[in-house]
Amino acid sequence: MAGLLAAALVGVTQHAGAWGTPHTEITRHGLRALPASDRAEARLGGLRQMEDLAWGGDYQGGAFAQYFVDDYLLFPEFPRHSSHLMPDVAQTWRPFFRRTLQALRGESPQNAARWLGTFLHFVEDSGSPPHALPLGGAVHTRMENYVLGLHVRLDGYHPREFPHDEAAAEGAVVSRIGALVAFSRERAERLRPLAERDDRLACEPLILECAQDTIRAVADVTHCLLVLAAEGPRPGAAVLRGEVRASADPAFPQTPVRVLLARTGISTVADPGPRLPGDREYRAAFVLGDLPPDDYTVWFVRAGCRTVRKRVRLAAGERRTLSVRLPTDPHPGNRVRNADLQLRWLRPDRPDHWTFAGGMWLTDAFPIVRGGRYVAGAQDAAGARRIRVRVGEDPRFPGAAPAANLDGEALALNGRYARLEVEGETPPLAAWVAPAVGLKGEAQ
Numbered sequence: 524m525a526g527l528l529a530a531a532l533v534g535v536t537q538h539a540g541a542w543g544t545p546h547t548e549i550t551r552h553g554l555r556a557l558p559a560s561d562r563a564e565a566r567l568g569g570l571r572q573m574e575d576l577a578w579g580g581d582y583q584g585g586a587f588a589q590y591f592v593d594d595y596l597l598f599p600e601f602p603r604h605s606s607h608l609m610p611d612v613a614q615t616w617r618p619f620f621r622r623t624l625q626a627l628r629g630e631s632p633q634n635a636a637r638w639l640g641t642f643l644h645f646v647e648d649s650g651s652p653p654h655a656l657p658l659g660g661a662v663h664t665r666m667e668n669y670v671l672g673l674h675v676r677l678d679g680y681h682p683r684e685f686p687h688d689e690a691a692a693e694g695a696v697v698s699r700i701g702a703l704v705a706f707s708r709e710r711a712e713r714l715r716p717l718a719e720r721d722d723r724l725a726c727e728p729l730i731l732e733c734a735q736d737t738i739r740a741v742a743d744v745t746h747c748l749l750v751l752a753a754e755g756p757r758p759g760a761a762v763l764r765g766e767v768r769a770s771a772d773p774a775f776p777q778t779p780v781r782v783l784l785a786r787t788g789i790s791t792v793a794d795p796g797p798r799l800p801g802d803r804e805y806r807a808a809f810v811l812g813d814l815p816p817d818d819y820t821v822w823f824v825r826a827g828c829r830t831v832r833k834r835v836r837l838a839a840g841e842r843r844t845l846s847v848r849l850p851t852d853p854h855p856g857n858r859v860r861n862a863d864l865q866l867r868w869l870r871p872d873r874p875d876h877w878t879f880a881g882g883m884w885l886t887d888a889f890p891i892v893r894g895g896r897y898v899a900g901a902q903d904a905a906g907a908r909r910i911r912v913r914v915g916e917d918p919r920f921p922g923a924a925p926a927a928n929l930d931g932e933a934l935a936l937n938g939r940y941a942r943l944e945v946e947g948e949t950p951p952l953a954a955w956v957a958p959a960v961g962l963k964g965e966a967q
């Protein structure tokens with residue numbers, strides 16, 4: 524994944540603006556400063572992966588084999604993408620601090636690590652000189668990239684202690700990140716004229732100071748989270764576990780299952796079980812371990828599968844295990860997420876993974892097999908809807924539209940990502956972009 528990330532970085536720093544090389548080093552040295560009592564390596568399922576996960580914030584709409592990046596960027600408390608510059612980035616601090624705490628208490632290490640990666644991305648961007656100032660353009664790029672990753676380190680730092688009361692700790696974390704912004708802004712003001720005249724040597728010491736305080740902030744906020752979540756689920760919480768099975772699409776065998784509790788901010792992504800090449804069965808397991816006792820509607824959502832809903836009543840301290848099999852979508856291999864538009868978890872007024880813009884319903888971008896032949900369509904009670912498919916290399920910038928294929932004719936899609944566009948004011952009832960062979964019922 525590191526190679527993939529590195530290849531994509533050039534485009535990312537131009538568009539989103541972020542620390543260049545230092546996200547990796549800042550994360551590495553910030554987490555190395557954690558005391559052994561935090562057990563960070565075990566609780567996050569490995570510290571090395573955090574260096575990649577801390578980039579996640581810049582991969583909006585992206586997809587990896589086992590998860591979609593947006594599933595760790597968007598949730599009901601923060602249902603939109605935002606700028607990573609001050610003052611906008613400050614809006615992320617509280618919701619992502621709380622969301623990461625929730626994951627550390629009640630979800631698998633892999634889920635906790637991905638949420639922490641997102642939170643650390645925002646903290647690190649807050650400490651980047653041109654983000655703190657803020658400032659865009661070519662000067663922005665110089666002001667955060669004119670430093671060698673090799674120099675970005677900090678030895679012998681001990682993270683500060685935060686209040687053990689959750690609300691007080693959250694306030695103290697916000698103050699800590701605010702102090703980081705002030706530290707970096709003061710240096711950014713001195714840095715700006717040096718960057719404007721492109722004096723790299725003069726820039727570097729100031730950028731390095733900012734990077735070092737960002738390392739300290741990463742250590743501080745992570746230590747705070749790990750101490751608060753040290754006991755895992757809170758007393759009286761219920762625990763819901765389960766196994767999910769589905770048929771495995773040979774092109775995207777590890778397409779993730781999201782498990783979401785309706786009308787709450789609680790969700791997780793199931794961790795896939797071991798699989799061999801050619802396995803036709805997908806298995807994954809999930810845990811939600813810090814649930815207030817309540818009646819829940821649990822949603823299981825996976826591209827290529829029909830959505831499943833279960834009702835569960837959980838008493839205080841109860842432990843429940845579910846076993847769920849997801850039926851295959853009517854269009855096997857369907858790449859559209861929330862293809863029946865039933866899930867409305869992120870916002871009550873809109874189906875998840877869909878956007879309405881310009882008189883059309885647009886899906887989120889989804890990964891496809893480059894050059895693969897797909898059929899696409901959408902329907903409502905009145906019949907087929909007019910559609911287009913856009914294909915591109917970057918999920919944030921889908922390319923030109925190929926011809927629509929309302930009559931079920933297969934299209935070869937040449938790109939890494941595609942998006943379906945459905946004309947009309949009302950959302951369709953079903954939509955699909957699926958491998959052409961699947962529709963003919965041939966073996967996949």
Ligand SMILES: [Zn+2]
Nearest residue numbers: 541581607648
């Ligand atoms: Zn960023």
